[in-house]
Amino acid sequence: EVQLLESGGDLVQPGGSLRLSCAASGFTFDKCAMRWVRQAPGEGLEWVSAISAGGGTTHYADSVKGRFTISRDNSKNTLYLQMSSLRAEDTAIYYCAKRDSSGYMDVWGKGTTVTVSS
């Protein structure tokens, strides 16, 4: 079964850092680009970041550029999101998603919750 499992969400103070992980199983991880998408409480979906299958190409939303870093360890079938200089507006459920070869996000994890508050 194709599965994505996020972890690492927590309560963190403004200005703090956090690293999210997404463990993948059931598919050839190193052949698939991956994405992070977030959802603030009561709000819609917002794309955060993307990384190519090999990890050499990354993209970021303007709202997180310079503060978040996406990476992956294909030997561990794991995707990461390193978050720093966190702000209250980063409070959200963070989902990782697998990109199909055609471009759409066909598999999503259940999400991990990040709360930024003092």
Add this chain to the structure above:
Amino acid sequence: EIVLTQSPATLSLSPGERATLSCRASQSVSSSLDWYQQKPGQAPRLLIYDASNRATGIPARFSGSGSGTDFTLTISSLEPEDFAVFYCQQRSNWPLTFGGGTKVEIK
């Protein structure tokens, strides 16, 4: 950045009725538009990709149409499990963007 505008924000319908959801892009995205369904407390689920192709396991009552800047998601006859929020998303240009969502609620 390509802005996706979904309408209406809320659609109040009864089971068995037809639902028509709209997604308009601020510039052409060709057919690089997908639709997702999200139920409360759950992750989004892919419904339609490339504007008109149903994802694996999606019932035939869901259909998508359009290209360029105007897209439509149609649910031919609403089942109780279809009431949810629906998002369109474009992957034609970076940054990837989502529409604000349409909530389909029980009337």
